[in-house]
Amino acid sequence: IVFAISYFTGISPQVLMGGAEIVSNSMNPQQQTQPASSGPAVDPNDPTRKFLAHIMGATEDVWTTVLPQQTGVKYAPATLVIYDGATRSGCGGARSAMGPFYCPIDKKVYLDTSFFNDMKTKYGGGGDFAYAYVVAHEIGHHVQDLLGILDKVDAAKERVGQTQANALSVRVELQAxxxxxxxxxxANQKWQILEPGDIEKALATAQAIGDDRLQTAARGYAVPDSFTHGSAAARQQWLTAGLKSGDIRSCDTFSK
Structure with missing residues (x-):
């Protein structure tokens, strides 16, 4: 059923089965090149587009300094793709139903503008820092990619069952x-970007998109073994850990 839906919608089977924000490296060449019709072009003067591009630039400025300082790894910027409805990615068709995601094949972050409009009504009320958190989370996946973490996790998933693979996906998402x-x-140390209430809004967003909250809202109950992103409490916990420390070493979700 999953692969039939994938065929007709153009959405990667990995996304349909796992709900992950990373489209896996393990897709075969046919899946990688599957086209998707492009949606309407996003107006370059659209305020949401401008803000997302600004945040992307801010992530580059910070990680270009922080990543080599803390890990010795040089930061290579990701590319931002902002679209409306559908577009093409190195990992296959990208559609708004997938939500924001990172493709490690082409090193690009894909953001659909409709998701950020939904945040205003569904995911904690939105707000500049809540939007920035979403972008920074996807760039977190790019940092994991640069550190070799995604490749190691993909290899580990090949050796375990679905429940264990889901648990590894949770670790990846919480680390992001x-x-x-x-x-x-x-960024706050550098530019004083945080205003009163910003952290609370970001934490509310993290809580709203926890697997337990989303599953309960969709079907009335949660199945922890099927989580791929982490519970609301766990997502808040790890976002807070990073905020308090400012240090990559505080983000070892795999041994805690």
Whole structure:
């Protein structure tokens, strides 16, 4: 059923099965090149587009300094793709139903403008820092990619069952939350970007998109073994850890 839906919608089977914000490296070449019709072009003067591009630039400024300082790894910027409805990615068709995601094949972050409009009504009320948290989370996946973490996790998933693979996905997503916090802490130290209430809004967003909250809202109950992103409490915990420390070493979600 999953692959049939994938065929007709153009959405990667990995996304349909796992709900992950990373489209896996393990897709075969046919899946990688599957086209998707492009949606209407996003107006370059659209305020949401301008803000997302600004945040992307801020992530580059911070990680270009912080990543080599804390890990010895040089930061290579990701590319931002802002679209409306559908577009093409190195990992296959990108559609708004997938939400924001990072493709490690082409090193790009894909953001659909409709998601940020939904945040205003569904995911904690939105707000500049809540939007920035979403972008920073996806860039957190890019940082994981640069550090070789995504490749190691993909290899580990091949050796375990679905429940264990889901648990590894949770670790990856929670670490990206923590890395988003690390970025915010360093950005605030550099530019004083945080205003009263910003952290609370970001934490409310993290809570709203926890697997337990989303599953309960969709079907009345949660199944922890099927989580791929982490519970509301866990997402808040790791975002807070990064915010408090500003240090990548505080984001070891794999041994805690």
């Amino acid at each position: 939350d923590c890395l988003a916090g690390v970025w915010a802490a360093n």
